[in-house]
Amino acid sequence: MTTVQHRTHPLTQNLATTTTSPYTARMFEGLSPLARDARAWPFEQARALLARTLRLRLSDAERDLASTLIHAGKTDEAVATLEALRKPVVLETGYGPSGLPHMGTFGEVARTTMVRAAFRALTDDKIPTRLISFSDDMDGLRKIPPNVPNGEVMIPDLDKPLTVVRDPYGEFESFGHHNNARLRAFLDGFGFDYEFVSSTDCYRGGRFDETLLIALERFDAIQKIMLPSLGEERRATYSPFLPISPKTGKVLQVPTLERNVAKGTIVFRDEDGALTEVPVTGGGVKMQWRPDWAMRWTALGVDYEMSGKDLIDSVRLSNQVCKVLGGSPPEGFHYELFMDENNLKISKTKGNGLTMDEWLRYGAPESLAYYMFQSPKSAKKLYFDVIPKATDEYLQQLDAYAKQEPNKQIDNPAWHVHSGKPPEQGSPVSFSLMLNLVSAADASTKDILWGFLGRYVDGATPQTQPLLDRLAGYAINYYEDFVKPSKTFRAPTDVERAAIVDLRARLAALPEGCQDAELIQNEVFAVGKDHEFEPLRAWFQALYEVLLGQSQGPRFGSFAAIFGLDRTIALIDEKLG
16 A cells, blocks of 8 residues: 555546646735635635645744735745745544445535635645545454444454454455445545554554654653543553454554663563564554554644544543654544434444435535535534435525625635636536426426526537536435335315416416516516415425425426426316316
């Protein structure tokens, strides 16, 4: 496993591209004045990251000079003058390869990518950046995952590093290699720009050696931080070092009996009872996860890493250990966790909530990135019913972007979803309207939908409107799986029937083939007023329940315009009997 740079996958339409080509570098130039005042949370994080970079890398006098130059839009001059600013700012995300990449993996990389893009804008892309996706693949396999095939082949490898455990899929040299490959394919599929780093490579290849020797030397200081956080029984045997047994290859959770700082070794009692001495370098040990996190920050020079709210205490401990090791804890923040439809925390083990594959069956990657952007410090439900709303909100922001001034664009979620370069073309039809079109037309294929879309949008084809074409596919899937099974038509009341008959007459009186959504909507609105519906939304609810078998939908005028007046009138006749 080697460190690999990954670029954009064409299918993502630059969802999260932050490549370092001359074009993308220029894309961020000149944005620093806007970025300094931008209110979106990635810019708040970027400003904190820049402040940390200047504080830790420069003397007081250098910092004053750098701040003055950067504020004046001369970051290039600051970098040319101050060598410390030429070193890349490192942002990190973590992955535990005991399981496959999941929604949390996407969310952390997407959000960190947003911070990276904001930092690049804040510095006119003159201070280099790197995004590391770190795989903790040296960790021992403690239990057989319930969702893998042929799990029995892994039983002999319990407690061994994941990069030694046999691959139950039979595709790679180990389970760790398999899941790392899945991670890279996963991130590549979304077009993320990152460097993959393997824990096994770092331990065995010597990248961590210097910091591990410091940890051995400062063993007692680390214990002083860690032991108070543990229960009495765990305290009695805890060591920040987990030796790899030379006899069994297992990652052992055993006490450290002796330490030899001069030799760089520890002594422990192996599974057979024999006292065994191993070096802490060269892959002889794996650190416990909180000290490991701190050691990684120190060895790799990590400047930024975000984490979930459930890790607040762990971050606090790792920050302290990082300082003991001579490092500086990274900047970052704690995001809230996602909840399922019952407001329970989403768990990989329980399988509740929504998976990546499920979201991508019903919604675009852009809508998922938008959902990740929105209010990361607020708990949010992550279930099927959030997809249509997230999709339409994303489309609304994308549509608004082209009409905004630059100081508003930079705070628009579309800017962050697409790392500063949103597509020029959105969708002329909302997702909710598309769902109602699928319902009314009983469309089972995109070809059927394009029969309506092609007439409604001049010159529109799947080739000229690729996003619209994708939305059509998502809408069919969503309708078939969620809307259609729960559709419930009802007969109108006498008052509703009279109003719908009136609406039919008014629609029939409009010019033949009328596609003026606003004109049609005005007629629908007037019928509701004339028939004294109170509140007026009760009229629209009645329309949807009687005609489409659901309680809500988009503007009825837009639906009738795209479905066609003649078909809308026929639908009314059918439902009124």
